[in-house]
Amino acid sequence: xxxxxxxxxxxxxxGGSLRLSCAASGxxxxxxxxxxxxxxxxxxxxxxxxxKSKSDGATTDYAAPVKGRFIISRDDSQNxxxxxxxxxxxxxxxxxxxxxxxxxxxxxxxxxxxxGQGSLVTVSS
Amino acid sequence: EIVLTQSPAxxxxxxxxxxxxSCRASQSLTNFLGWYQQKPGQAPRLLIYDASNRAAGIxxxxxxxxxxxxxxxxxxxxxxxDFAVYxxxxxxxxxxxxxxxxxxxx
Numbered sequence: 152x153x154x155x156x157x158x159x160x161x162x163x164x165x166g167g168s169l170r171l172s173c174a175a176s177g178x179x180x181x182x183x184x185x186x187x188x189x190x191x192x193x194x195x196x197x198x199x200x201x202x203k204s205k206s207d208g209a210t211t212d213y214a215a216p217v218k219g220r221f222i223i224s225r226d227d228s229q230n231x232x233x234x235x236x237x238x239x240x241x242x243x244x245x246x247x248x249x250x251x252x253x254x255x256x257x258x259x260x261x262x263x264x265x266x267g268q269g270s271l272v273t274v275s276s
Numbered sequence: 277e278i279v280l281t282q283s284p285a286x287x288x289x290x291x292x293x294x295x296x297x298s299c300r301a302s303q304s305l306t307n308f309l310g311w312y313q314q315k316p317g318q319a320p321r322l323l324i325y326d327a328s329n330r331a332a333g334i335x336x337x338x339x340x341x342x343x344x345x346x347x348x349x350x351x352x353x354x355x356x357x358d359f360a361v362y363x364x365x366x367x368x369x370x371x372x373x374x375x376x377x378x379x380x381x382x
Contacts, residue, residue: 186371196312196320196363198371214370248319253331261367262310264331266319 153177153265155249160270167239171270173232173249181205181227184252184259187234190269191245199247200234204259216242239274246271278302280364280374288382291356297349297377299364304344308368311340311349314376315360323362324349356381 159171171187184207187199200223201212211223222235232249246269253264279302289295299309307327312320322331324340327347337352351358359381364374 195375196365196373198373201371212370253322253325260325261308261371262322262325262331262365263312263320264322266321269319 153251155251155265155267157247157249157267157270160247160272162273162275163239164276165240165274167274168235168237169239169272171234171236171247171249171272173234173267175230175232175249175251178251179227180225180230180232180251183254184261185223185225185232186250186252186263187223187232187247188250188263188266189243189245189247189272191242194245202232207259236272239272241274244272244274278305278366278369278372280366280372282362282364282374282377284377285375286378286380288380289354290382291354293354294350294352295354295379297351297362297379299342299347299349299374301345301347301366301368303368305347305366305368307343308366309340309342309347310365310367311338312363312365313358313360314363320363351379354379 154176156174186201202223220238224233248269249267250263251265253260253262281300283298311324314320328340361376361378
């Protein structure tokens with residue numbers, strides 16, 4: 152059974168840093184496109200960052216609001232995904248979800264099939 | 277950036293009714309659109325991908341259609357557990373979501 156468990160959220164002051172973790176089980180995250188999606192309180196969903204599968208080069212991509220401040224990475228030995236968040240701003244507040252993209256015989260389909268339970272990040276002084 | 281506009285913002289219906297939700301894109305997506313359901317305090321659930329393909333385990337009362345810039349999600353014979361917020365998502369150019377449609381019990 153595929154499972155994603157998010158952790159690492161908390162309260163941080165503006166300008167501070169936080170690292171989120173996502174422990175994967177039931178599959179190898181190395182072979183999957185993994186993504187972080189966030190949701191501000193009472194708001195909609197926003198894509199944050201993506202890391203491709205190892206076979207596709209494990210390259211990373213970021214949404215414009217977080218580019219240069221956030222880093223997505225993966226520890227294959229631990230089957231764990233990370234999101235390092237630096238220079239945090241109030242507008243980064245929200246629930247952060249780790250997701251695994253849908254994949255089939257055609258390859259990655261770029262829809263979010265599996266989700267973690269989310270980690271709440273609050274940026275406030 | 278591709279903008280997705282969902283309508284209406286809120287719908288009030290009764291169990292057993294049929295509902296159609298709309299999602300309009302600011303530029304053509306061919307069929308690169310998905311739909312999600314989110315209940316309070318839960319992560320979203322993928323319902324439909326590539327406009328009309330049901331994800332694994334999704335009941336047949338959920339169906340999607342459309343292409344280009346106009347897409348719909350139809351739920352036939354609403355069940356009590358279907359009352360939630362629904363989001364569309366495009367994968368034609370990076371990823372963006374619509375602002376959501378809240379389906380509430382009348």
